[in-house]
Amino acid sequence: MRHLLDTTDLSLDEIDDIISLATDIISNPKKYAHVCDGKKLATLFFEPSTRTRLSFEAAMYELGGNVIGFSEASSTSASKGETVEDTVRIVSNYADIIAMRHPLEGAPRVAVTKTLVPIINAGDGGHAHPTQTLADLLTFYREKGRLDNLTIGLCGDLKFGRTVHSLIKAMCRYKNIKDVLEPSGTKYVQVESMDAVMPDLDVLYMTRIQRERFFSAEEYLKYENAFILDLDKLENAKSDLTIMHPLPRVNEIATNVDDDPRAKYFEQALNGKYVRMALIMTLLKWGGQLEY
Numbered sequence: 001m002r003h004l005l006d007t008t009d010l011s012l013d014e015i016d017d018i019i020s021l022a023t024d025i026i027s028n029p030k031k032y033a034h035v036c037d038g039k040k041l042a043t044l045f046f047e048p049s050t051r052t053r054l055s056f057e058a059a060m061y062e063l064g065g066n067v068i069g070f071s072e073a074s075s076t077s078a079s080k081g082e083t084v085e086d087t088v089r090i091v092s093n094y095a096d097i098i099a100m101r102h103p104l105e106g107a108p109r110v111a112v113t114k115t116l117v118p119i120i121n122a123g124d125g126g127h128a129h130p131t132q133t134l135a136d137l138l139t140f141y142r143e144k145g146r147l148d149n150l151t152i153g154l155c156g157d158l159k160f161g162r163t164v165h166s167l168i169k170a171m172c173r174y175k176n177i178k179d180v181l182e183p184s185g186t187k188y189v190q191v192e193s194m195d196a197v198m199p200d201l202d203v204l205y206m207t208r209i210q211r212e213r214f215f216s217a218e219e220y221l222k223y224e225n226a227f228i229l230d231l232d233k234l235e236n237a238k239s240d241l242t243i244m245h246p247l248p249r250v251n252e253i254a255t256n257v258d259d260d261p262r263a264k265y266f267e268q269a270l271n272g273k274y275v276r277m278a279l280i281m282t283l284l285k286w287g288g289q290l291e292y
């Protein structure tokens with residue numbers, strides 16, 4: 001049995017296989033419509049979510065499976081003081097696979113010590129969000145045809161943003177030009193404004209400032225409007241730039257950028273459903289729970 005706590009739990013070959021499976025699902029959805037008949041996914045969301053939870057649920061339904069779960073901790077025994085370990089131990093008797101989001105960093109790592117079924121980290125605090133990274137990688141693949149030799153601009157909340165943390169860990173393992181951090185021996189540059197690097201970028205990955213993770217309102221207000229992408233800033237960008245955002249957006253991308261053909265964030269959210277279908281199938285297969 002395998003779990004997905006962060007992107008590095010998967011080898012590059014395994015990521016390739018998941019992306020290939022997702023692209024086959026996109027081309028032949030009928031072939032996969034009953035692969036998970038009789039299986040149940042539990043979505044345990046102790047923190048708010050729109051895309052991640054609903055795309056997980058849609059993914060399981062489109063594979064023929066069923067879904068149980070909750071979308072807020074206040075409606076569960078967590079509000080009575082139950083630990084994550086106990087909740088997961090119980091739910092793993094009711095479901096074949098669990099997707100879990102929790103405000104505390106490391107909560108899924110605790111959960112795997114007690115579970116009987118595979119656990120997928122659907123976001124833990126400011127730490128990691130590996131299934132968003134899989135959606136991002138599928139988007140790179142579909143938009144750029146490759147995962148390596150990309151110059152990627154990461155803009156917004158790089159401190160608290162778990163989507164960029166997991167994405168950077170993944171991209172460090174590919175050959176990328178400017179986005180990789182020192183331990184991997186690759187070059188990156190840190191800039192104060194987008195203008196200087198905009199012409200070089202193949203991908204611009206915007207993120208929202210993570211208001212709920214700031215320790216004070218004052219600190220948040222310093223950054224609230226610091227990085228906003230609008231059509232003027234895109235003037236010097238490549239014609240085949242891919243603009244991405246894990247969403248939700250607050251104000252960091254002006255809404256008229258949505259009509260620019262380079263804006264791919266809504267496609268990215270759809271890719272999230274396909275890649276989660278591929279991931280659910282893969283983890284169930286590794287757990288010996290599914291054959292396909």
Ligand code: NCD
Nearest residue numbers: 051052123163208246247248
């Ligand atoms: C992200 C998250 O929850 O970390 N949303 C998502 O899952 N697509 C990004 C965010 O909340 O800013």
